[in-house]
Amino acid sequence: MKPAHKLLFVVCPMLVLGFIYYSSGKLHLHVWGQKPLFDKQGFMLNLDTKLPLDLAYKYGNLSEGACKPGYAAAKMTAIYPKSKPASMFLDRNFKRLAKVINYLPPFGFRTQERIIDVILSATKNYGLGPELDSLICKRCIIVGNGGILSNKSLGSRIDEYDVVVRLNEAPVSGYTRDVGSKTTMRITYPEGAIQKPERYEKDSLFVFSAFKPLDFKWLRQMVYKEKLVRLEGFWKSVARYVPREPSEIRILNPYFIQEAAFQFIGLPQNNGLMGKGNIPTLGTVAITMALHNCDEVAVAGFGYDMNTPHAPLHYYESVKMSAIKESWTHNISKEKEFLRKLVKANIITDLTNGI
């Protein structure tokens, strides 16, 4: 035998043995389970993960209280390594969004491509506007509608944020001491939108979040100021007129609904269709959007305290907490588990401590 062949005879069995040893080690790890690092959703179990060194170093140089560029995304990636970037609103390239193109509303926009094209060709604007888009560091706050906002005088703190996000018909006028007066955008769907035209605040973006195909038709009629002809198919009355110019209207990237539902919260996939308990609340969708698009994220007015059934559910009406019904669409408790992770990991700041 040639020496080279001899060597092969020795090396091959060694490689095979090595491989077996290696894979049994893997198997061993898998079967006997060293401590798992991740939970079922893919979040690190250890939520107080440190920032990457370069960022920690960079932030160390910032003055006390300054906005930290890239903070939310870096923290999120640290506890959820699968995190990927996603833009806030749909733009003319929306058909390239691989993750949403194959899902029907609310998790994507399949079947609605044509109507979205028509809407986007009228709105012609796909960002927050030149001033906010050019900020090196954006601080965003999502103002939830919870009664927990009442009598805390957080209004001036809320107004300090660069981007103030409000949801549905939550009023500002009459409540500014507690909820602030600035509204950068209002995220809403047909049934949730403000119905009285005079109640719309000036200088805010009307951000549309679709839950069903019909919602896109409604939006087209609002954008083109057409008379709303078909009203059946909505689960309650809807706004018939939105006093906003097309340039002040945006379509929220449906990816945030999909990601919040299936990845972050772990709601039932239901073959990618809307089903029992698999729709995240608009508040959590807005937080998901902010995690991808803001450098720092805060929330206020989130969280229901079921131990105080007589406390008000919303800050703007006297309906009591006890009125909240078992929801068919949402899974509040599972959603709260996700939001608690964000608070524990210091990714979001909860001004009202309700999460």
Ligand SMILES: *[C@@H]1O[C@H](CO)[C@@H](O)[C@H](O)[C@H]1NC(C)=O
């Ligand atoms: C932080 O400040 C120090 C001292 O001024 C400087 O040498 C260093 O380059 C700065 N680091 C970063 C990441 O800006």
Ligand SMILES: *[C@@H]1O[C@H](CO)[C@@H](O)[C@H](O)[C@H]1NC(C)=O
């Ligand atoms: C807030 O204060 C007002 C006036 O003092 C009071 O009537 C109301 O009940 C308070 N709301 C809550 C939720 O404590």
Ligand SMILES: *[C@@H]1O[C@H](CO)[C@@H](O)[C@H](O)[C@H]1NC(C)=O
């Ligand atoms: C919420 O999720 C929990 C745990 O998966 C489940 O037991 C419960 O039935 C769900 N609730 C709703 C309303 O779907």
